[in-house]
Amino acid sequence: MRSFPTDFVWGAATASYQIEGAWNEDGKGPSIWDAFTKIPGKIAEGQHADVGCDHYHRIEEDVALMARMGLKAYRFSIAWSRIYPTGRGEVNPAGIAFYSRLIDELLKHDITPWVTLYHWDLPLALQLELDGWLNPELPEHFAEYARTCFAAFGDRVKHWITLNEPWVVSILGFGNGMMAPGRISQDEPYLVGHQLLRAHAKAVAIYRQEFQTSQAGQIGITNNCDWREPKTDSPEDQAAAQRALEFFLGWFADPVYRGDYPAVMREWLGDRLPQFTEEERKLLVGSSDFFGLNHYTTMYAADKRAGEIVKLSPTGNGGISEDQDVELTADPAWQTSSMGWAMVPWGCRRLLQWIDERYDHPPVVITENGCALDDELVDGQVHDEMRVEFLNSYLGACHDAIESGVDLRGYFVWSLMDNFEWALGFTKRFGIHYVDYETGERYPKDSAIALVKIVAQNGLE
Numbered sequence: 001m002r003s004f005p006t007d008f009v010w011g012a013a014t015a016s017y018q019i020e021g022a023w024n025e026d027g028k029g030p031s032i033w034d035a036f037t038k039i040p041g042k043i044a045e046g047q048h049a050d051v052g053c054d055h056y057h058r059i060e061e062d063v064a065l066m067a068r069m070g071l072k073a074y075r076f077s078i079a080w081s082r083i084y085p086t087g088r089g090e091v092n093p094a095g096i097a098f099y100s101r102l103i104d105e106l107l108k109h110d111i112t113p114w115v116t117l118y119h120w121d122l123p124l125a126l127q128l129e130l131d132g133w134l135n136p137e138l139p140e141h142f143a144e145y146a147r148t149c150f151a152a153f154g155d156r157v158k159h160w161i162t163l164n165e166p167w168v169v170s171i172l173g174f175g176n177g178m179m180a181p182g183r184i185s186q187d188e189p190y191l192v193g194h195q196l197l198r199a200h201a202k203a204v205a206i207y208r209q210e211f212q213t214s215q216a217g218q219i220g221i222t223n224n225c226d227w228r229e230p231k232t233d234s235p236e237d238q239a240a241a242q243r244a245l246e247f248f249l250g251w252f253a254d255p256v257y258r259g260d261y262p263a264v265m266r267e268w269l270g271d272r273l274p275q276f277t278e279e280e281r282k283l284l285v286g287s288s289d290f291f292g293l294n295h296y297t298t299m300y301a302a303d304k305r306a307g308e309i310v311k312l313s314p315t316g317n318g319g320i321s322e323d324q325d326v327e328l329t330a331d332p333a334w335q336t337s338s339m340g341w342a343m344v345p346w347g348c349r350r351l352l353q354w355i356d357e358r359y360d361h362p363p364v365v366i367t368e369n370g371c372a373l374d375d376e377l378v379d380g381q382v383h384d385e386m387r388v389e390f391l392n393s394y395l396g397a398c399h400d401a402i403e404s405g406v407d408l409r410g411y412f413v414w415s416l417m418d419n420f421e422w423a424l425g426f427t428k429r430f431g432i433h434y435v436d437y438e439t440g441e442r443y444p445k446d447s448a449i450a451l452v453k454i455v456a457q458n459g460l461e
């Protein structure tokens with residue numbers, strides 16, 4: 001039996017837009033996702049999450065699912081437009097009341113809330129009135145919203161995540177337009193990323209100055225990254241893999257741990273990459289109490305110099321590939337999920353080791369890891385052997401990383417239940433609980449049961 005540290009955090013994660021539904025109830029304002037999903041052609045099968053998993057009306061039932069599994073922690077996000085319907089101005093008391101009730105329900109079951117302040121559902125008004133994250137004023141509005149949340153929930157919430165995956169917001173929201181607000185641009189991603197980092201730093205500064213001493217919580221940011229393995233041993237391919245990682249994770253983690261964007265990004269992008277002021281650098285350095293990581297897959301990286309047009313792999317999460325001169329490929333022998341993402345557990349271990357080295361041994365929390373499969377409900381049961389295998393192999397990789405000295409503190413599976421997978425709608429099932437979208441019923445999958453065992457015994461066989 002390979003055991004994990006006894007205080008290892010075992011959890012499941014979700015996000016507001018993906019599960020809540022109740023998109024316009026109790027004073028909630030619309031978000032960019034409420035609008036984006038209504039544009040014909042943007043979402044698979046024309047779906048939207050007006051009802052989602054109806055979690056808004058089922059919090060007791062959903063917390064009971066977690067309690068039954070023995071989960072110690074639950075990561076969810078707050079919909080900014082439930083708290084501030086237009087992103088700023090008057091607070092909506094019903095929004096505060098909803099999350100308060102959820103937090104109390106979790107605590108009643110000894111489940112620790114991990115709260116993400118921003119998981120992509122920007123209040124629509126801020127997009128229409130201010131151009132959303134392109135506007136340098138946005139960080140102020142985010143910081144004010146964050147302050148309201150710290151004040152309302154910080155007596156009970158001790159784990160805060162400012163932003164979920166600024167890379168996705170920048171590249172998929174403003175680069176290839178796959179996600180809300182659906183803009184397509186070569187340069188906007190870097191401007192948006194800059195404002196997201198400023199917003200994160202401001203919110204953390206407020207937490208530290210006004211709340212952390214009395215509330216004694218932790219605050220951090222969650223970044224996503226795949227592993228990039230050099231395709232060959234050539235120095236060019238090794239440099240390409242390193243460059244790809246710096247363009248992916250270094251873009252958002254370097255400012256937080258080292259005070260500026262990676263040198264390779266400055267070199268490749270020149271003036272397209274904004275500058276931080278001295279004051280912003282100071283606010284950024286050390287602005288995360290833990291390293292939040294969402295990790296899903298691995299690809300090979302090879303050097304591909306200018307002149308050759310490199311297509312963005314549809315599944316590869318490559319970023320703006322022309323900016324990096326990197327070609328990404330997958331090994332056809334790798335098993336893939338229904339997202340087309342390869343299952344490569346050793347990539348997870350290598351990424352954890354890369355983070356450990358580059359950022360000087362930070363405490364790391366995997367805030368998302370999981371896979372989508374075409375699960376089927378048969379007589380009230382789902383046999384998802386492949387997900388069980390996925391979880392075992394990735395948790396094995398986490399264990400290997402810990403043994404090699406990585407300070408990994410926790411693991412949140414994505415996701416507690418099947419939910420609205422953004423541009424792919426309900427066509428992808430990531431949950432460890434099956435959701436019947438017709439009736440709203442939840443059913444545990446075999447993977448949930450496997451995880452129960454790991455959590456209960458705190459170790460892998």
Ligand code: GAL
Pocket residue numbers: 015018164165168224294368414421422430
């Ligand atoms: C992450 C995201 C989640 C979920 C997951 C699976 O990028 O934070 O909301 O959708 O990917 O695709």
